[in-house]
Amino acid sequence: MSRNARINALLLLAVAALAVLPLVLGLGDHKEEPFAGADAEAETAITEIEPDYEPWFSPLYEPPSGEIESALFALQAALGAGVLAYYFGLRRGRRQGEQRAVAAAEPAAAPRDTPEGD
Secondary structure, eight states: OOHHHHHHHHHHHHHHHHHHHHHHHTTTTTSSSTTOOHHHHHHHHHHHHOTTOOOSOOOSOOOSSHHHHHHHHHHHHHHHHHHHHHHHHHHHHHHHHHHHHHHHHHHHHSOOSSOTTO
């Protein structure tokens, strides 16, 4: 197994552990909504500390349900991942193209060992 394959396998194992361990260990069992977002957690904490708190401003668009909000968030994440994948793919393609151009130019630019005209 090559070094890159081992690193990729370890990274995949780490991601799987991060996804599965909270479920296996029951880290959210004591909560009403175990995997609520940070915004909901912050709102709960603020209202516990200061019950009369009024937000400074409201959102521009409030989705009609939690499912639509989750779908929009997933769409945003997918678009971001697509942009990053395109960028890294473009960089890799350019680097490979430069390497091929250098490799193709090396034999033509190499000096000759034998003098001509002898």
